[in-house]
Amino acid sequence: MQRTILAGLVAATLLSACGGGGSSGAAAAQAAATVTYRFVPPKAGAHLVYADQLADTLDNTLHRTADDDVTAVDADGTFAVHEEDPSHNRVVSGAVDQTLYPTDFQYDAAGQVAAMTIDNGTTVTHCTYQGNQGAPATLAVGAGWATQYTETCNGGAGVTYTQSGTLSGIETITIAAGTFSAYKFVSTTTWTVNGITRTESATRWRDASGGDTRTLKMVRAIAYSGGTPAAGSLVTGSRELQSYR
Structure with a gap:
């Protein structure tokens, strides 16, 4: 499967290098459009280290580290990840606790969160998700998705999210972990809590260079309406x- 993806990438690159206009340009666009993202689950035992940077309404910049350990991968492609900040530092700004508490995630075979359990040392919060969040397991470059999903935590009232997104292309990115060929997804997600609507604009890059389709980088911005x-x-x-590793 990965050889097929890379072959398509090579073909698109070679064609685009031949010239920018006329039939060669059209051929390049057609070749690029045939490249398809296919989600590949991680391997059991994989260990990934991420750096988070957050900015809030008080103009504070907050930093966290996230260690992700893949604890199980089942034959059907579903998998489990344990995530925590190895420093266990509390990250609080104003009235909002942005601490990354130990969390266990359950993912479906498309890499979408099906459930999560957060343990802050005092309270355990278990959330489940009905519906699909994020890109589907297979998506062609230039294609998009639209979905709704509901988050329900500890049996409380569910929160419904509306999301639309597109696989905008494949590009090379350089990050702390190295240089990668990456699928680039852009999405918009909207949800309302206590009368305040949040609209998140996000861009996510997933590895297209081999192995699994791990997240390489993600950036997001949240706008608020209907209240403060x-x-x-x-x-x-x-x-x-x-x-x-």
Whole structure:
């Protein structure tokens, strides 16, 4: 499967190098459009280290580290990940706790979160998700998706999210962990809590250079409407892969 993806990438690159106009340009566009993203689950035992940077409504910049350990991968492609900040530092700004508490995620075979459990040392919060969040398991360059999903935590009232997105292309990115060929996804997600609507604009790059389709980098911005969010609420955030094994 990966050889097929790389072969398509090579073909698109070679054609685009032949010239910018006329039939060669059209051929390049057609070749690029045939490249298809296919989600590949991680391997059990994989260890990934990410750096997070957050900015909030109080103009504070907050930093966190996230260690992701793949604890299980099942035959059907579903998998589990344990995530925590190895420093266990509390990250609080204003009225908002942005601490990365130990969290266990369950993912479906498309790499979409099906459930998560967060343990802050005092309270355990278990959330489940109905519906698909994020890109489908297979998507052609230039194609998009539209979906709704509901998050329900500890049996409380569900929160419904509306999302649309596109696989905009494939590009080379350089991050702390190295230089990669990456699928680039852009999406918009909207949800309402306590009368305040959040609209998140996000860009995510997933590895297209071989192995699994791990997240390499993600940036997002959140706009608020219908009311004023709590002091210290997230405005922008980024996550970048530092190392993996």
